[in-house]
Amino acid sequence: PTPPIVPRPKPMMTGMAHLGHLVIYLLFIVLPVIGLVMMYNRGNPWVAFGITMPHAAEANFERVDMLKSWHVTLANLGYFVIGLHAIAALMHHYFWKDNTLLRMMPRKRN
Template sequence: MPCAINIPACRLGFTGWFFLLVVVAYAAMELRGFFPRSERPLINMVHVSCGITIFVLMVARLLVRLKSPAPPIVPKPSPMMTGFAHLGHLAIYLLFIALPLIGMVMMYWRGNPWYAFGLTMPYAPQSDFERVDTLKAIHEWLANAGYFVIGLHALAALLHHYWWKDNTLLRMMPRKR
């Protein structure tokens, strides 16, 4: 489907917008210490809103991917490389579905108001800080693992393009297929 707006961000499609949301979500948490405490609720809302959007996009992407598989890689990689690719994609889908879910459950069990998209989200009538601490530790560990998974994914795409010289990276770019 052609893009009516001739700007690079529009042409990036799903991958570009998804990547932008991930960067904003990560940056909101990594850079929040540089802002006054009074700005923290806004920064947290940006983080949560991006996380919820990432969750919705990942579920939609997974459903689309299950219905219409990716075009073949040319030349065809070895079965071992295909297995590694499937494992890597599984890690990405699980990571970016689990992270927002864990984050939302954690915010719920804090037992105080929290916000997404400017709206008050549901929260538990009573806090469970032991559960919150556990969920927060898992959420932070997965977020840190996300740096590794994203980096490995980018490295694999570059290896496909420059080392193995196949069409993997081109398949991800609009109008280059």
């Protein structure tokens, strides 16, 4: 089990941490799916892991452009959230002086 954070953070901080992690995990799923749908809608054969993947009979470049816009926007959101995540981790360690970073480190075996 993961050790608790000492001193215990305020509920709002815990909620913000959960929200940030949720956004990161959703982006890990949504961004690749959008990329796959873009590849499908280009209408060209493409290969993933050595397997020829299905593609649309006719290309739909309007949809590809829309998906590309979403992909770029969500990727930029991801960069922003990951940056906030890193800043929050450093603030926990240096500003609030709790054990958030230390509890993520592997334990030394005796």
